[in-house]
Amino acid sequence: MAEEELTGEEGGKKKSKLMLIIIIAVVLLAGGGGAAYFFLFMGDETPVEETAATEDESQSNIVTPASGAAIYVAMPRPFQFNSPGIARERIVQIEVQLMVRGGDNEELAKRHIPRLEGSLLQVFSASNADELVTDVGKVDLRNRATKQVRQSMMEVENNPVVEEVLFTGFVIQ
Secondary structure (H helix, E strand, C coil), X not given: CHHHHHHHHHHHHHHHHHHHHHHHHHHHXXXXXXXXXXXXXHCCCCCHHHHHHHHHHHCCCCCCCCCCCEEEEECCCCEEEEECCCCCCEEEEEXXXXXXXXXXXXXXXXXXXXXXXXXXXXXXXXCCHHHHCCHHHHHHHHHHHHHHHHHHHHHHHCCCCEEEEEEEEEEEC
């Protein structure tokens, strides 16, 4: 009988320890979720005037595409090209997606994929392998590609359509 009471007390202690661990885990998860929400959605307290002024300075003469939900249009195949370098020529493969806003711009981008591919190939073929191995070179290439694609769409649709060119895969050999 005494042995049954001891095992009963040990089982109760185990249950209380388990309950304590569960409560601590729930509190930590709730705190982490609250912190993530705060930093993601409440952390950017930059006044609208400052943001607009900064954007105007950095992107003068750039027409912004329509507002709405971001939609990503994948290019049908990766771009493969040879890129010259000082030491040697390298083969580069880049997978691209275009970020557009709104369904109308998505349809326009899909309709003009051959033109967009041509614009991107023009920018990519002018690149230098020595620059592409650096992060700065990749960012510069992405910015030039975005500018070229937007300019190309302005010529045919009088609307930049594409907000940003994104590299979803980048391999250099």
